[in-house]
Amino acid sequence: MTPDEPVSREDAIGAQAERTEMAWVRTTLASAALAAAAGHLADANTGLVVALAIGAIVATPGLVGSWWRSRGLRAGPVPDPPRAAGVALLVATVVVADVLVLIQLLS
Numbered sequence: 001m002t003p004d005e006p007v008s009r010e011d012a013i014g015a016q017a018e019r020t021e022m023a024w025v026r027t028t029l030a031s032a033a034l035a036a037a038a039g040h041l042a043d044a045n046t047g048l049v050v051a052l053a054i055g056a057i058v059a060t061p062g063l064v065g066s067w068w069r070s071r072g073l074r075a076g077p078v079p080d081p082p083r084a085a086g087v088a089l090l091v092a093t094v095v096v097a098d099v100l101v102l103i104q105l106l107s
Helices: 009-042 048-074 084-106
Strands: none
Touching (some): 009 048
């Protein structure tokens, strides 16, 4: 494909699905890293394994929401709107990470 060729609808939808999936996963992983860092910095005795476990727990809802969203985008010729539950899971991941960090900053 050359830069002058028009993008087909299928390619555009595939690219939309890929970009959306990457954005949701990036948001989830950033939240997990923030939660893990906050957990690790909160208590000097907390080991790296505990901090990583906190990050994994925080990341799980966002990764599930990301999987639902990417599956919905790839399901058919017209992308489905995001599931409300999937959006709620991603939001929960961000909120939990932010609350953990705020608790650490305020204590």
